[in-house]
Amino acid sequence: MPSISDHPDSSGRPDSSGRPDSFVDRVLEVVDAIPPGRVMTYGDVAATLGSRAARMVGQVMAFYGSEVPWWRVVRAGGHPPVKHEHLALEHYRAEGTPLLRGAGAAYRIDLRAARHSGPVLFEEAEQEQEPSGENGRNHPSDR
Numbered sequence: 001m002p003s004i005s006d007h008p009d010s011s012g013r014p015d016s017s018g019r020p021d022s023f024v025d026r027v028l029e030v031v032d033a034i035p036p037g038r039v040m041t042y043g044d045v046a047a048t049l050g051s052r053a054a055r056m057v058g059q060v061m062a063f064y065g066s067e068v069p070w071w072r073v074v075r076a077g078g079h080p081p082v083k084h085e086h087l088a089l090e091h092y093r094a095e096g097t098p099l100l101r102g103a104g105a106a107y108r109i110d111l112r113a114a115r116h117s118g119p120v121l122f123e124e125a126e127q128e129q130e131p132s133g134e135n136g137r138n139h140p141s142d143r
Helices: 023-032 042-048 054-067 085-095
Strands: 099-101 107-109
Touching (some): 042 054
């Protein structure tokens, strides 16, 4: 996988406020914050950023993910990154990531045990929504 340094147009540096200046930087920051032995799906990473762009997270990881623990970002079914299954398995074993065995040599991550909820990193994610409805409930099924 190419690194940020392979792409001179992407500085990979925060702006003067200390906040990451691009989607790429924010994705890499979220991935870097995933603890050992835990994982997030591509969709989880996107959601942490207030986005639904799971495929874009995959593209970021393909082009820039070599500098962060890329094996901690998995597909929605718990399967490791495509074409990196064997290398990822070494990392999962070393970190004690909970695995589920399939038929033959196939495996996937036990998402119930290993899923990380993600950090709150950015102002947009830190804003709490005011509860609405009766008793501070938001969803119609809660009323």
